[in-house]
Amino acid sequence: MLMGLALAGCAVGPNYRRPDAPAVDRFTPSALPASTVSADAVNGDAQRFLRGRDVPQRWWTAFGNQELDRRVHQALAHSPSIAAAQASLRQAQENARAAGGARLPAVDAGAGATREKLSAAQSGAGRVVGPYTLYNASVSVGYTLDLFGGVRRGIEAQEALSDVQRAQLDSTYLTLAGNVVTASLLEASLREQIRATEQIVKMQRDSLDIAEKQRKIGAKSLSDTLAVRAQLATTQATLPPLRARLAATRNRLATYLGVPPAQLEAAPLTLDAVRLPRDIPVSLPSKLVDQRPDIQAASAQLHAASAQVGVATAAMLPQITLSGSAGSQTLSAGDLFSAGTGAWSVGLNLTQPLFHGGELLHKKRAAQAGLDKARADWQQTVLVAFQNVADALQALQYDAQTLAAQATAEQAASQRLALTREQYRLGATGYLDLLDAERSLQQARINLIQARAARLSDTAALYTALGGGWRGDDSTMSPAATASSAAPAVAN
Incomplete structure (x- = not known):
């Protein structure tokens, strides 16, 4: 017992230590500019990069749209993916608590009755004994001394797996919020593209009506009329794919919100009603490792793999088990626990594995290989996280440049169409020039809408790539706080 107590503080296997994050002070190959360029368009303001600032916890509110906020909150409250992640966390927490029971002795009570008859040979008295009934009742206690920390490492592994599920719940919240925002922005973009295309269709119909009238009076040829009709049909053909994408986007949005597509109730969202965040917080690379849920999950998985090495190592070492029991045995149920019926036992069992065919x-x-894999998975997760942030940061810079160029192109195309129409009215140009000007304006408007939506979507992508603030100082306000507050503490 003294030896066991002396060794109780030791545990075989490696003590967990999270690997060091990459020693870098920025995400992109070159330093970030102070801000992006601005554009002469809606949502064309320059965005400032605030290095070292924390990501706001409810980052989607930075877009300043109540309908968008409502959608995100509905998704977080009603999505089955959240419910599944919460249930997985509860399951892991209960498994960790169950593993913790191995710290204490196991106490069991038992009672029974056995009907027996002994032959002359069995009885030892040379005659048949019985039949008779033997009644017994007892309490037994068993306890395995955790000499080498195998039990503690097993508990540590289960608690680490609980941390994995907690981080995955945070990741589910973050991913779902990002998906809702992205789908909502795509929905708004498609609505704007459909509206712009319908305006072009209206203009081309008006042009076709004019061309038909002029052909009837001999002012225009049939080829000019056919060219207008062909252009109108081509433009109309772009509408069904846009409407199909819009329908599919809304169906996907309904899934995110936790309702069937037929029951989706979402007010139309427009790009004009969504504000572009001007001040963009950019966490330090060292902070990213602490706040990205997927990195936290990989860290906890590495912790569990480390503890499993200790479990496997302890299984190869001596095991000491203490046992004891006390009870009563009698031939009459009414005599249980009466004088002279007591029975007890105390035992100590030492087991040292000698040969198991190489199993242990x-x-x-295998546990050591699992630890190597978990370490490599952690490194890969960190690298992908840094890549995500770098991609989003660079995308925002190029999005601003693209929006500025598309805004200039749209203005030029609009002016060209107005000039070409006037020239056509005066007879100074033909239908083909007019159709080309209309086609250029249509494409310029579509490109401008897509550039605006891309800038908003990539801003949301940066927020999610930075971890969305779920691990910030105000984490008690996060939706995950309620589910994680009852989790057992992890023993390092």
Whole structure:
């Protein structure tokens, strides 16, 4: 017992230590500019990069749209993916609590009755004994001394797996919020593209009516009329794919919100009603490792793999088990616990594995290989996280440049169409020039809408790539706080 108590503080296997994050002070190959360029368009303001600032927890509110806020909150409250992640967390927490029971002795009570008859040979008295009934009642206690920390490492592994599920719940919240915002912005973009295309269709119909009238009076040829009709049909053909994408986007949005597509109730969202965040917080690379849920999940998985090495190592070492029991045995149920019926036992069992066909050795090697894999997975997760942030940061810079160019192109195309129409009215140009000007304006408007939506979507992508603030100082306000508050603490 003294030896066991002396060794109780020791645990075989490696003590967990999270690997160091990449030693870098920025995400992109070159330093970030102070801000992006601005554009002469809606949502064309320059965006400032605030290095070292924390990401706001409810980052989607930075877009300043109540309908968008409502959608995100509905998704977080009603999505089955959240419910599944919460249930997985509860399951992991209960498994960790169950593993913790191994710290204490196991106490069991038992009672029974056995009907027996002994032959002359069995009785030892040379005659048949019985039949008779033997009644018994007892309490037994068993306890395995955790000499080498195998039990503690097993508990540590289960608690680490609980941390994995907690981080995955945070990741589910973050991913779902990002998906709702992205789908909502795509929905608004498609609505704007459809509206712009319908305006072009209206203009081309008006042009076709004029061309038909002029052909009837001999002012225009049939080829000019056919060219206008062909252009109108081509433009109309772009509408069904846009409407199909809009329908599919709304169906996907309904899934995010936790309702069937037929029950989706979402007010139309327009790009003009969504504000572009001007001040963009950019966390330090060292902070990203602490706040990205997927990195936290990989860290906890690495912790569990580390503890499993200790479990496998302890299985190869001596096991000491203490046992004891006390009870009563009698031939009459009414005599249980009466004088002279008591029975007890105390035992100590030492087991040292000697030969298991290499089973224990290979299990230990497998656990070590699992630790190597978990470490490599952690490194890969960190690299992908840094890549996500770098992609989003660079996308925002190029999005601003694209929006500025598309805004200039749209203005030029609009002016060209107005000039070409006047020239056509005066007879100074033909239908083909007019159709080309209309086609250029149509494409310029579509491109401008897409550039605006891309800038908003990539801003949301940066917020999610930075971890969305779920691990910030105000984490008690996060939707995950309620589910994680009852989680057992992890023993390092």
